[in-house]
Amino acid sequence: MINLTNYIIVVEGTTDTTFIRSFLDVEVVNTNGSAVPRETIDYLKAAENNKKIIILTDPDAPGKRIRSLLDQELNRPIHCYLNKEDCIKKGKVGVAESKKEIVLAALESISENTSNIEGNWVSSDLYDLGLIGQDDSKAKRIYLGKKFNLGYPNGKLLIKRLNTLNVTYNEVEIALKEYEDASSK
Numbered sequence: 582m583i584n585l586t587n588y589i590i591v592v593e594g595t596t597d598t599t600f601i602r603s604f605l606d607v608e609v610v611n612t613n614g615s616a617v618p619r620e621t622i623d624y625l626k627a628a629e630n631n632k633k634i635i636i637l638t639d640p641d642a643p644g645k646r647i648r649s650l651l652d653q654e655l656n657r658p659i660h661c662y663l664n665k666e667d668c669i670k671k672g673k674v675g676v677a678e679s680k681k682e683i684v685l686a687a688l689e690s691i692s693e694n695t696s697n698i699e700g701n702w703v704s705s706d707l708y709d710l711g712l713i714g715q716d717d718s719k720a721k722r723i724y725l726g727k728k729f730n731l732g733y734p735n736g737k738l739l740i741k742r743l744n745t746l747n748v749t750y751n752e753v754e755i756a757l758k759e760y761e762d763a764s765s766k
Contacts, residue, residue, distance in 0.1 A: 585688075589628055590635045591658075593647060596677040601637075604681045608632070615643040622654050634658045635691070637684070639675040640665040640732060660745065661687050662732035690730045691746065700744040707736055710757060724760045725753065 585607040592598055598609045612621055625634055636651055636658050638644030651658055663679055670678035707713045712721050713736040726733050729752075731742045743753070 588633050588635055589625070590637050591625065591651065592676055593638050593644060597675065600677040601684065612647055615646050617647060617650055625651070625655060629655055635661050635688070637661045637676055640668055641674050659691055660742070661691050662730045663687055664727055687730045700747045700749070702740045702743045704736065704740060706750065707739060710753060712736065712739060721757060721760060725756055728756045
């Protein structure tokens, strides 16, 4: 498990905060929903001078809106994604509705991708790998989203997330081979 001493995890609500703190000793900042207060943004901007900011919002439209806002305001937030199907309980979707193991696995997957070096993915790479422009491109992107904890990305967002997380071309080729092998069974 990564050492979270120098991190802040940003979540949407108090139930998410309580859930994360029940198994992690880390600073958690709550946005109080999608209308993120200016004070919260200012605090995170100041805090990123000393700590890395992990955005762990719900896998839904308000969570995406918060990510987008914080992505514009902060210098280099680290995006941690949970798959929607892992975050549903009693008809409600959210981080607090997931399980400890799911969150820990997602956090673990970002641990080695927090350097300042970014990848160099471009759209022709996605086309060459069949991730855009083909009948099964969407299914492949969904598979990669789950495999690398990217959420569900369209082509443009996939480029950004692969570059941000510094996922290599070779890692994607291996994952797509696994996808093909599983699909052919």
